Amino acid sequence: MYLQAWIKRWLIVAWIGLLMIAICSGGFLWNDHLQGQREDSGYVINRARLQVSEIMHYLEQHGQEIANSVEVRDALLNMSKESQVSFIYTGLDGRVLFNASSDTELQQIDVKTGLHYDLYQARMDQDHFRIAFPVVAGAAQAQTQVGNAIFMLPVEDVFVPKTNGALYLLLATIVVIVMILCISLLLLTRKIKQDVLIPVHQLKDYSEAILKGNYEPKATYDEMNEFGEVHTMFEQMRMEIQHLSRRREEQEQAQKELITNISHDLKTPLATLKAYIEAMREGVCPDMDTVMEYARVMYSNTEKMARLTDDLLLHALKELGQISVTLKERYSKELLESILQPIAHYVRTTGVHFIEPTDIPNVLIHVDGHRLEQVVSNLISNALKHTEPGDTISVNTELEQGKLKITIADTGRGILPQDMPFVFERYFQGKTDRGSGTEGSGLGLSICKYIIEAHHGTIFFRSIEGQGTTFYCLIPL
Incomplete structure (x- = not known):
């Protein structure tokens, strides 16, 4: 059937589209999983170390002079502005020796909780990290830690931006599938309206006309599909009801004519009987032959009335189902x-x-x-x-x-x-x-x-x- 096949094709397209959307969504999740694995690797910390290597090198050489040298502090401020990297330099006890960040009131850091060498523990918010690096000084054979440098780094300086073509392809695929499903849904809505709702409303109007006794409007449908068959059967039903209605009207008219005819047919023989009986009472019959002739006429009319009454009685019994x-x-x-x-x-x-x-x-x-x-x-x-x-x-x-x-x-x-x-x-x-x-x-x-x-x-x-x-x-x- 046409409508059934059309809806079946639409459902197949919809299921295929939903399946492809599910596959693409799975691709996004899998990509996030792989991206997380890549972010856990050690090279991310190394990239952050490269971003602050110049400042770290200067601190290792002049970190012990910060407290007494204005030139060292000015040099560090200039380096912070040029690299656009904010940092704090603390001693081993957590006392802030130099502050190149916007937090000017910070005087002391808890070395147990304020120093974060791990990438994810150092994350402050969605866009920034607070990463600590130890500052060491001395000869290669006798290097000792003299302090800690705490850097405030944006995310883009820590992670390498990825341009993933596969993700763009998945996103484009989802967009195309959604557009196809939307267009298919619009076509289905239009199809249902034209081929289902409008024919149903037409049948409703035809039904109301039949209920009101108007059998003339014809239920027509151009295409021979499921609703075409329904309209064809409805039209046959309308014609049958119209025929039965006409037959009922004809029978009602025939009943009226039957009563009229029987009344007339009974009236004539009754009038004849009455006339012959009155003639016999008045002595019109001169001999027995005339009496017998009158009797034959009276008998013939009596037989006629008997047949009419028998037919009428049998008809009444038949109508009542009592023959x-x-x-x-x-x-x-x-x-x-x-x-x-x-x-x-x-x-x-x-x-x-x-x-x-x-x-x-x-x-x-x-x-x-x-x-x-x-x-x-x-x-x-x-x-x-x-x-x-x-x-x-x-x-x-x-x-x-x-x-x-x-x-x-x-x-x-x-x-x-x-x-x-x-x-x-x-x-x-x-x-x-x-x-x-x-x-x-x-x-x-x-x-x-x-x-x-x-x-x-x-x-x-x-x-x-x-x-x-x-x-x-x-x-x-």
Whole structure:
């Protein structure tokens, strides 16, 4: 992934930079250690002795004359000014015999604590040393110490200044590494802002829009990396939510239309029943044949109201998850014959040809007989709505791959191609080729699908516009 690889490369650069800084810091420490070892060597004292050799030589020759000779003291003062070296000359008892330093009040020095011949014990502060040298006089065979010279020397006169190219190289390396890390950090900050923070804020705005019910803004991202994939999935989610929202609105509208349609469909047969009953009460029927004709019309309207109320009840039970399907072992032949016989008589009375199965397989199936009857009745009633007198409705049964296959076919108008994906949707009422809605509530096929699936079976159809429709129900044995 792009961002993951980019951050990984940046981390590698950062770790390499930190490692090099650690190595350079170790080089500094090692150099200080070596410098300390060099400073401990004896040649440092010898360099300090060379700095004061002229004064020491003069003291060895004239040190005993300092107390009585003004010329000697003046010569020592001139030598101190010329060499810019301050010093004190003391006797062996620590009494100050000559003072060429700024400390004019010093009269006595403790020879046990005030004389320092060691370099580091003689260090007074960061910039100066107080180093003592013994002053000896006499012939080479009989030299004796006559006093001590205490010199105040600056550090640069004691230590040789070192110009270490390696240290400069280490320092330059550290500076370059720090600059590289700073630039990398700035690039990382910019990258995080552009590729992480801005897309996250955009997704936040898109989410707020969705929460407010605005599904139109699209989550777009130019690059196909991690956030590109997130935006793609978010866009798919937005489209799915938008689709579900539209479907919900359509269903709510369909529910309202369902109530309106059922109210209208119930009102018409009720008005017909009322009119015929009032006619019979008023004695309009002159003979028994007219009474029977009125009774048939009343029965037909009663059947229509019963179907509507049954569909509405089953739909309500389905919404509540309370359509009870009690599976029992039943033999298919006896059950289907009892279901098809009354339906066949009713279909033939409408002028539509009805073809019953010639041979029903007599197999044992787990089925709810009442619910299966509702499925078959709904499918045949649905076929009647799309057929006209002279058309044919046929039922066939056979065994297929361990299942009982029930086929209900008609030679009616068929289903329009644009309606096929929504046939099993609740409230959906297909349109005929003339554009008018078909009679019904739009619940029958949805209920059939629910019942068949409760039997662990499947239901599907094939249809050709103008040639008819065939429904298939598969029930496990």
